[in-house]
Amino acid sequence: MGLPQPGLWLKRLWVLLEVAVHVVVGKVLLILFPDRVKRNILAMGEKTGMTRNPHFSHDNWIPTFFSTQYFWFVLKVRWQRLEDTTELGGLAPNCPVVHLSGQRCNIWEFMQGNRPLVLNFGSCTPSFMFKFDQFKRLIEDFSSIADFLVVYIEEAHASDGWAFKNNMDIRNHQNLQDRLQAAHLLLARSPQCPVVVDTMQNQSSQLYAALPERLYVIQEGRILYKGKSGPWNYNPEEVRAVLEKLHS
Numbered sequence: 001m002g003l004p005q006p007g008l009w010l011k012r013l014w015v016l017l018e019v020a021v022h023v024v025v026g027k028v029l030l031i032l033f034p035d036r037v038k039r040n041i042l043a044m045g046e047k048t049g050m051t052r053n054p055h056f057s058h059d060n061w062i063p064t065f066f067s068t069q070y071f072w073f074v075l076k077v078r079w080q081r082l083e084d085t086t087e088l089g090g091l092a093p094n095c096p097v098v099h100l101s102g103q104r105c106n107i108w109e110f111m112q113g114n115r116p117l118v119l120n121f122g123s124c125t126p127s128f129m130f131k132f133d134q135f136k137r138l139i140e141d142f143s144s145i146a147d148f149l150v151v152y153i154e155e156a157h158a159s160d161g162w163a164f165k166n167n168m169d170i171r172n173h174q175n176l177q178d179r180l181q182a183a184h185l186l187l188a189r190s191p192q193c194p195v196v197v198d199t200m201q202n203q204s205s206q207l208y209a210a211l212p213e214r215l216y217v218i219q220e221g222r223i224l225y226k227g228k229s230g231p232w233n234y235n236p237e238e239v240r241a242v243l244e245k246l247h248s
Contacts, residue, residue, distance in 0.1 A: 008082060015078045019071060026066040038062055048127040050230040056126060056187070060165040069162040077211050081229065084209035086142075088226055092209040092218040095152060097196040100180055100187075105151070108221065109193060116146045116219040116246060118239055124168045124185055125156040127231035128213045132189055141190045142243045146217075148193035152183035153205040156212035176200050181188040200206035217242050 030037045041062050050061060063068060086093065094108040111117045112167050119121060120135055122128035127208045139148050158172040173179040179197045186195055198204040205211050213230035216223060225242045227235065 007026060011082050012079055015082065019075045019078060022074075022154070023066050023071045026196070027142070029175075029245070030066060041065055044232060047079065048234070049130040050126055053126055053130050056166055056204060057166065058169075061126070062161060064164060066076065067162070073156070073162040077229070080206060080211055081209050083206065084218075086208055086223055086226060088223055090223050092216070092219075092221055092223050093204070094202040095207055096199055098176065098199065099194075099196055100183060102176075104110050107151070109148045110147060111221070112147050112218050116217050116224060116243070118146055118148045118243075119208070119216040119218065120213075121150060121151045121153050121205065121208060121215070122213035122230070123153055123155045124170055124182060125212055125231065126164060126167060127234060127240055128156075129189075130193075131234065131236055132186075136192055138236055138240055138243065141191075145247055148192060148244055149185065150191055150195045150214070151196060151204050152179065152186065152197040153212070154179075154198070154202055155182065173200070183214065 001068055026037070038058070042058065050056060051058075071238075076123060092107070094106050096106055098104050107117075107119070118138065134151075136146075155161065155170055155172055157167055159167070159169045160171045168185065170182050170185075171178070173182065176197070176199075179200070183195055183197045208214060208216060209229065212227075213234045215225070215227035215236065215238070216236065217225035225239065227233070227238060
């Protein structure tokens with residue numbers, strides 16, 4: 001891959017400034033008006049399920065906002081979205097992925113004729129794991145008309161990155177074996193569909209702008225549904241509405 005175009009560099013610079021201002025202002029407001037800022041963060045957490053997650057108290061995750069690790073992660077996500085080229089009706093990227101056995105394949109190999117394929121991108125983040133049962137219910141209700149695939153991508157809340165207390169102790173993946181080992185943790189949740197991992201070049205995550213989690217529905221190689229990016233807008237129930245419409 002060549003160097004980014006000058007226009008992309010300018011966009012990245014602008015996003016860098018936006019995120020830096022956001023973090024600085026957020027940190028100042030957290031000091032001056034801690035209760036008000038915490039209420040706002042809790043309101044956002046309601047959308048992700050964090051406020052209803054029995055494994056986490058507010059003190060496990062709210063104090064991590066506006067930290068250095070928070071800054072670098074948000075910047076990475078915002079930069080990734082600048083290169084998002086997927087669109088409804090457009091061709092779905094046929095990215096290479098890896099089976100948990102280590103065998104390499106491509107996303108399109110999981111499409112079965114004209115049946116829709118639901119792609120669930122994520123990692124062991126609290127929001128992804130909290131809504132995993134919703135995803136499993138989709139499989140139970142629509143496996144007769146659709147296929148499903150979990151693509152395990154880079155960690156959003158690695159223990160050596162933007163970490164939450166009481167979260168799974170998974171460090172940033174240094175090699176493919178690390179990623180495969182982390183993905184095996186999902187098997188304890190009985191996903192009822194194939195689980196693959198992204199390459200260490202993060203090709204699926206980048207081309208689908210999937211970090212930290214995202215849902216897609218593709219059919220015959222085209223994007224039928226493109227979910228909004230998580231964690232705030234990661235919503236398996238939107239996929240349910242798409243599949244119900246197809247089923248009817």
